[in-house]
Amino acid sequence: MADIKYEIKETLGILSENNRGWSKEVNLISWNDREPKYDIRDWSPEHEKMGKGVTLSVEEMKKLRDLLNDLDL
Template sequence: MAELKFEITKNIGVLSESARGWTKELNMVSWNEREPKYDLREWNPDHTRMGKGITLTEEEVETLKKLLNGEEIEDDIDEDDFV
């Protein structure tokens, strides 16, 4: 099996961190020296290992953004907890 080459060209942000230190991140990643794409997956702390994830083109991210902006997402925040 051929070696998988990747380069994180831009870190956009961290969505969450697990108890074991892995972070779910949105990055721009170049896979096998191709044009970078948006990439959402978990990474270990030094970015040498990764979990399964998805890659999206710019057009797919724009469509996802439109879908999410039109969707009313329920939150689990109890407003009584705020002073």
């Protein structure tokens, strides 16, 4: 499997942290030198390891925002 290159362009926030120090984060990330996308996933403390996550385009992020705003929480 080829190495995946990534660069965290902006950290938007941390949603939670577990007892091992991993945190679920929302970031703007450039994957393999492509245009940055919004990303939600678990990261180890020094960002050297990552869990599975979801990557969203600007349009998808706006739709998610609208869906969340419509929820009665």
